[in-house]
Amino acid sequence: MQSIFGTDGIRGKFDKEITYSLAYKVGYALAIIVETNDPILVGRDTRTSGEFLFKAISRGIKDAGKEFVYLGICPTPAIPFLIKKEKFSSGIMISASHNLPEFNGIKIFDHNGEKIKKDFENRIELIMKEENDNKLFINKNKSISKNKDLLNIYTQGLIDTMGDVNLKGMKIILDTCYGSATTCAESIFKKLGANVKVINNEKNGLKINLNCGSTCLDPINKAIKENDADMGFSFDGDADRVIGVDSKGNILDGDHILFLWGRELLEENLLTNNTIISTKMANLGFEKTWKNLGGILYRTEVGDKFIFEAIKEKKALLGGEQSGHILSKINNFCGDGILTALQIAKYCKKKNVSLKSWLNSSFLPYPQKLTNIFLNFDFKNTNNIFKDSINESIESFSNIKNDNYRVYIRPSGTEPVLRVLVEAENKKELDSLSKKITTELRGKINKLSNNL
16 A cells, blocks of 8 residues: 655645545554553644544544543644643644645654654554445544644743743744644734734634745745835745745745754854754755864755654754754754744844844855746556656756765655756756756656657
8 A cells, every 4th residue: 555644744636635534543553552541642734624634533532532632723842842741642733734725644753752753653453454445434523622732732832942032122024824823923022022923813713824824935025125124924825834035035944944953052162073964955065164163964865754863863953944943952843933933032132132143154055946836636546657666867967066066856755746956066056967857857747748
């Protein structure tokens, strides 16, 4: 059986790949596997399909003889934080992260608050395969109360990470993108004394990530300019990642966050072997500048679970992705966009610098071009001959590299696209190389897909 798990849990279009039946079986399988009788913690983002999928998951858990606690709409990082703090047996987050409203997904955490590993995924899939669809039914009238106190414990935990530093005198814009950050981001920054304006702050699953949030910075740029703000932070749908923007619209992506935060830790001699963990998407300019400071940038495949594994292996204290998904020791290496935004603001306050001037001291990025080649088929489930042929082309192009340019190509783990990243010191060379590679790949894919 082809695995239903991608780079970050299970994800797909609601009522196509992500169905009531699948959600029920996931809840049932997880409840069968967990070894204690402690309840399973379940949360979701604002998507309209989330409540429907929650009812399926909760019924599966109950049918397996276990209990659950419903957190309701919440940031994804609240789940692992509360699993550790309140001793839950495991947790489930219903979310498709940065994807558009028609998508949804299921992220699963073990008793340590860590995303489950491959062997755990295999055990879930084995039980799901054996489960009979005939016993399923939808109880649309079932109403389950949410535990609001638990969310308060999570938000207080974020505030506590600031120590005695407040954000008074700082004018900050937050884009909560109609998603999970709407539950608490504004109140957290206000409690810390910041002058806060929040945009796209309704819990609206029909608008989540739609022309806003960490994948679309136009709204926050406009708000920063109109309000003469010092900085802004734009979250994704489940608030596990963030992109920052300074007062002039310059972008603080995950690479810059890692470099600047890492440099602070480097100067304090707090980084094990001066190592930061990132992925093959990280900018070459970041890597070269970090090495010039005496640091090591260790690259993994794309996905926070790979970063987490490398962090443990290398005993690192900081890692993350260019997309703004940052893992730090502060919260047991769980990606948390709100926590990351708070730490950036905290450093600016402690150093008495603007985000603009701090960002100006970062590395000079190499020009990058990321092109998505859309696929009219599921790459994971296509036949092996076709897949091998595409992988052969990917490997051939990926081997094109030297000190001044780099190519990285991979199938997305969450969408039906092939991502082609090209970066070069010279913009003209970048455009030429990117065009050559994407044109050839599209031609080969179209030719092969016609024979499927």
